[in-house]
Amino acid sequence: MTARLERSTFRAVGTMCEAAVTAGPNDGRFARLALASARAEVAACEAALSRFDAASDLSRLNAAGGEWTAVDRRLVEALRLALRAREDTDGRFDPTVLPALVAAGYDRSFEQLAERPARRAAGWRAGAAVEIEDEAGLVRLLEPGAAVDLGGIGKGYAASQALDAMHDAWPMLPGGLVDLGGDLALRGDTPEHGPWRIRIADPRRPGATAGVLVLDSGGVATSGRDVRRFGPGGSLHHLIDPETGAPAEAGPLTVTVVAPDAAEAEAHATALGISPPADAAAHVAAHPRISALYIPHEGAALPLGALPLAQRRIVVRAA
Amino acid sequence: MQRVWAVVLSVWAMLAIVAVLAWTHHPPAPVSSPAAAQTLVVKGANGKQQLVVVQPGALGATHGTTSTSGVVR
Numbered sequence: 001m002t003a004r005l006e007r008s009t010f011r012a013v014g015t016m017c018e019a020a021v022t023a024g025p026n027d028g029r030f031a032r033l034a035l036a037s038a039r040a041e042v043a044a045c046e047a048a049l050s051r052f053d054a055a056s057d058l059s060r061l062n063a064a065g066g067e068w069t070a071v072d073r074r075l076v077e078a079l080r081l082a083l084r085a086r087e088d089t090d091g092r093f094d095p096t097v098l099p100a101l102v103a104a105g106y107d108r109s110f111e112q113l114a115e116r117p118a119r120r121a122a123g124w125r126a127g128a129a130v131e132i133e134d135e136a137g138l139v140r141l142l143e144p145g146a147a148v149d150l151g152g153i154g155k156g157y158a159a160s161q162a163l164d165a166m167h168d169a170w171p172m173l174p175g176g177l178v179d180l181g182g183d184l185a186l187r188g189d190t191p192e193h194g195p196w197r198i199r200i201a202d203p204r205r206p207g208a209t210a211g212v213l214v215l216d217s218g219g220v221a222t223s224g225r226d227v228r229r230f231g232p233g234g235s236l237h238h239l240i241d242p243e244t245g246a247p248a249e250a251g252p253l254t255v256t257v258v259a260p261d262a263a264e265a266e267a268h269a270t271a272l273g274i275s276p277p278a279d280a281a282a283h284v285a286a287h288p289r290i291s292a293l294y295i296p297h298e299g300a301a302l303p304l305g306a307l308p309l310a311q312r313r314i315v316v317r318a319a
Numbered sequence: 320m321q322r323v324w325a326v327v328l329s330v331w332a333m334l335a336i337v338a339v340l341a342w343t344h345h346p347p348a349p350v351s352s353p354a355a356a357q358t359l360v361v362k363g364a365n366g367k368q369q370l371v372v373v374q375p376g377a378l379g380a381t382h383g384t385t386s387t388s389g390v391v392r
Contacts, residue, residue: 005382015388155388181388190382201386212381224387256385299366 003174003191008035012042013050013155015181021166022175022191030173034166038178041165045158048072049150051098061139062098062147068138076137078150078157078263079130085153085267086127088287092271094242096128096141098149101240104247126242156221156266159185163262178262183221185262197310200293203254210256210301211293212310219262223269224254224295239273248274255280256293258307265290277302 006028007020019038023031048057048071057071082095128146132139141148150157162178163185175188177196186196195214202210203226213220225239225247241248255272259265268290272280280294284304291305303309 018383020382177383179383179385182384182386183388184383184385186383196383197381199381199384201384203387213385220385222385222387227387254387 003189003193005191006031006035008039010039010042012039013046013158013180014052015155017042017181018177018179019162019166020177020179021170021173022189024174030170034170034173034176037165037169038162038176041162042158042178042180044072045074045078045154045161048074049078049154049158051149051151058148058150061141064140066141066144066146068133068140070137071139073137074157074161076132076134076139078154079132079139079148080134081157081263082148082150082153082267083130085264085271089268089271089283091126091242092274092283093152093267094126095148095150095153096126096130096146097240097242098147099145100242100246101149101151102147104240152223152270153263153267155180155183156185156219156262156264159183159262160219163187183219183262183266185219186215187217200256203295210295211303211307213256213258214308214310215258218258218260219265220256220258221262221266221269222254222256223266223273224252225273226253239270241274250274250276250279252277252280252294253297254295256295257290258292259290268292280304 003022003024005020006023007018009016009018011017019035021031021034046056047053050056051058051062053059057069057075061069061071061075079095082093085093086095129142130139130146130148131142159178159180162180163176166176166178167173167187173188175186175190175196177184177186182201184198186198190196195216198213198215198220200210200213200222202208203224223239239248239251240246241250251274252272255269257265257269257272259268268283268287269292272283272292272294275283277294277296280292281302281304284290284292288305291303291307293307293309294302294304296302
């Protein structure tokens with residue numbers, strides 16, 4: 001018998017998730033252990049990072065009114081990554097957009113959203129300061145009314161953590177993949193002893209493929225305004241432009257980012273999701289660690305950077 | 320007798336030539352099914368239409384899919 005991909009599918013972080021490991025014929029017990037570890041780690045990340053759970057560490061921080069709050073180390077790590085990503089993206093990704101997001105109408109988990117007109121958060125401004133005491137595991141928000149949302153980085157962080165958890169549970173793990181609603185972390189060998197092949201769904205043609213990525217390791221994330229729409233007639237989306245505090249007007253239908261880490265991929269995907277094509281191209285050129293496939297509402301998809309696409313598209317005629 | 324030997328030699332020479340040709344010329348690889356290729360008409364950046372062919376065989380089995388998180392609308 002040859003190696004196979006053992007999979008576990010589950011619902012978490014508001015979406016469908018999957019963990020998968022490359023397993024030999026006698027690895028069944030190790031595979032089940034690794035998959036269970038991934039699932040437990042995703043649950044732990046959700047308990048720490050979700051803003052839709054009033055008991056989560058993030059909700060307690062947001063409700064603390066600027067007081068120091070003891071939080072899980074996962075929230076400390078995710079906040080550190082998010083604040084670094086805010087610097088890397090010149091503020092296009094900002095974890096403190098929550099007041100603007102809530103004012104726009106995205107104030108409960110997506111399935112429970114009511115249709116109501118958008119408002120703008122009074123007096124809100126981007127770039128709120130967050131203070132972190134790493135060793136003590138303490139965090140506080142320094143500005144009145146500030147609140148954090150890790151929706152633009154949390155799934156990527158959780159995917160990376162779950163992949164690490166699988167390796168901790170099965171140190172000889174040949175290879176594995178964690179997919180949290182389209183944000184993926186992957187590493188090691190596939191059952192075919194080759195690279196991982198990740199399909200990029202085409203948002204303009206349901207069921208079709210916009211490209212196939214070929215990766216040995218790293219993270220992949222897609223951000224877009226093709227599905228998470230709300231408000232009157234689905235006229236609003238969840239990608240807030242930190243400059244205006246409202247759902248962004250510029251930007252692609254979807255953008256897929258490849259990076260060494262899934263959290264990094266997701267943060268950059270969120271930033272590129274509100275960027276016009278020229279800005280997106282400049283952003284990727286300035287960040288050689290990432291590459292992207294930018295799919296506008298109309299016209300050709302734009303591969304940006306050294307995108308590891310499997311399929312070759314040949315233009316045979318231009319009219 | 321000389322004519323017999325000449326005929327035998329020429330037959331052997333012809334067989335040798337055929338054998339060499341058979342050895343050096345491999346049969347052509349089977350052509351992949353045209354149905355495997357994807358032809359797309361897409362609009363270029365300047366509005367021009369482009370006919371794009373996605374190479375056959377490039378869309379093999381995949382291990383995962385990335386897309387915007389699917390949620391209930």
